[in-house]
Amino acid sequence: MSAETQLQTAAAVAPPAPEKKNPILTLLMVPAVGSLFVWMIVPLVMTIIFSFIRYNLLKPEEKGFAGFENYSYLAGDESFFPAIINTIVLMGSVLIITVVLGILLAILFDREFFGKNIATLFVIAPFFVMPTVSVLIWKNMIMDPVNGLIAAGMKALGLAPIDWFGNYPMLSIILIVSWEWLPFAFLILFTSLKSLDQEQKEAAAIDGAGPFQSFFYIVLPHLQRAIGVVVMMETIFLLSLFAEIFISTKGGPGSATTNLAFLIYSLGLGQFDIGVASAGGILAVILANIVATFMVRLMAQNLKGGR
């Protein structure tokens, strides 16, 4: 029961308070909420202002109101629409892979087996490796078509090695990012799974439910809230994925792996044009809000449904 309550709070659903709100309580909350609001609003307003003026660090003579110039410069770029598509593809693929594999791994670990502690450590470890380090190791030591481990294995089998980053750049990045985020999904789903009442499962087994039925009708609904948490948190981080792309492909080849964050970097920050970069930031905020609205609708349905 307590785990469920925790998950509810984590999903930011305010518990209904039938009694009258004490005004003193509200007043006491003002400093905390107020400073949070200021932390949020000041950078946002500054970014909005910067996006409407001409501001280039290296060209101080460029000043003044720019109207929608920065936005049209960014949105008019050839790679803009592909970048949005890439962002959504990257985010969606990683979400699907990490959630599905996370559930499977959680079920696998839901029993005792020899070496479970070490195995758990290995499953969780990738999350603690810095993204730059993971990308470099994957790119240069595992996926490299000349020197990599995979290439060595394929050559031993007599196959020609795959040029991962040359021919399948997006897939390579998706694989690396999924590897990095799988431990996170696994942890949350595993914890949620542990809170499932064993007696329910036993009762279902006695009633003749097979493993698949037990999975789809008992385990999965129970995990819905945890999946919701995983999806929301990963979405927040994956929308602004940058390090992996910057280190490995620099958005290439062409614009195959340019996502919105990288586009903002290469068009704005890459030439120190704060105006364009801010416009990009605002566009990213809009995209994030659209995605978040969908997510919240989906989650709210699931969360309210259980009650």
Added chain:
Amino acid sequence: MMKRFAFPLLAILFTGSSVLAQQQTVTIATVNNPDMIELKKLSTKFEADNPSIKLNWVVLEENTLRQKVTTDAATGGGQLDLFFIGLYEAPIFGKLGLLKPIENLPAEYDVDDVFKSIRDGLSYNGKLYALPFNGESSMLMYRKDLFDEKGFKVPEQATYDDIKKWADALTDKSKGVYGITLRGKPGWGENMAYIDTLLNTYGATWFDMKWQPTIESPEWKEALTFYIDLMKKDGPPGASGNGFNENLALFASGKAAMWIDATSGAGPLFDKKESQVSDKVAFATAPIAKTPNGAHWLWSWALAIPIKAKNADAALKFAEWATSKEYIKLAAADVGWPRIPPGTRKSTYDNQEYLAAAPFAAVTLKAMQTADPNNPCIKPVPYTGVQFVGIPEFQAIGTTVGQNIAGALTGATTLDAALKSSQTAAERAVKKGGYLK
């Protein structure tokens, strides 16, 4: 109670603050290249000789360094007292008045000993804005043993036709030996640095005198068709992910017969501890196609002081020490002559010990003296810079074009599509920047 502690407390505060007042901290931002890491290691000697100066090092990767330095200099943040910048930024920053001009250098520093091409590259309007720490050009590095086997002789000035002939003959994919490896990783300072030299020598330009981009010209197409065909036939797989470091590793582990890249690659290749081909590598001038103009690049990492630096005098003192003849001797004693920061002073190349220990010195010297950023192309152009265009917008243009070329290299796009897309991107950038009316 408080009164008893008042006097000793004040005494400590006074002595403490006087020590602090005498000691100046110089915050120095550097790129994480081997030469600079060595400088950081040897800088303890400078601190020992100058006890009132303390160095606070900020070591960053090149792109991050560029961002941090530009932001600090342009916003006048004053967080840095000294930083490393390249031949690209120095004139831009100098023009914007972000750097302290370097004047009144002591006679024993011998500023005329520094190569003129580098001094000019680091100046704006006749004023020097940075002191060069190392300098490089580009050259051809090749496997003497493989060339001897086939009876190939490298002339004084090779051409790209020679390169194609040799690469075709030396590629043996079954043995894992590739005829040539070249940069393919996107980036204005990565693949575009090399490709710019190829474009220049094929007679191509970035912009005409009116700042109209000339990317869809026949010269660009010819040069890039050569590059892509050569890499497809004789280059290693995964070329679009190979930058300087990856190619260095490929050549050092014996997988490539030729490599055209920075002269600073020679040092690590020659080092027995880091390279499997240290006794088999030879060096020659970078090849040309239609014109020698711009066939090899000029680059230097130099120390500059921002206008708003808090401890400018101490910073200048360290910069002079780090770029002096004495430092070069100090580095030679520590890491050996082949690994000293190369390419800055004529006196280094007059030193017999250096020439004996580093067979690449002669080629490097010739390359440094003939690279001319003021005349990068055979046609007149409105910009300077061999492997870059000396305008702030170039970083974005260069990276976008670099991405497109990498796309053409992997076959993700056709060359024509890549050129068209690059032309559009460059046009938008120079229109926005106000160069193209």
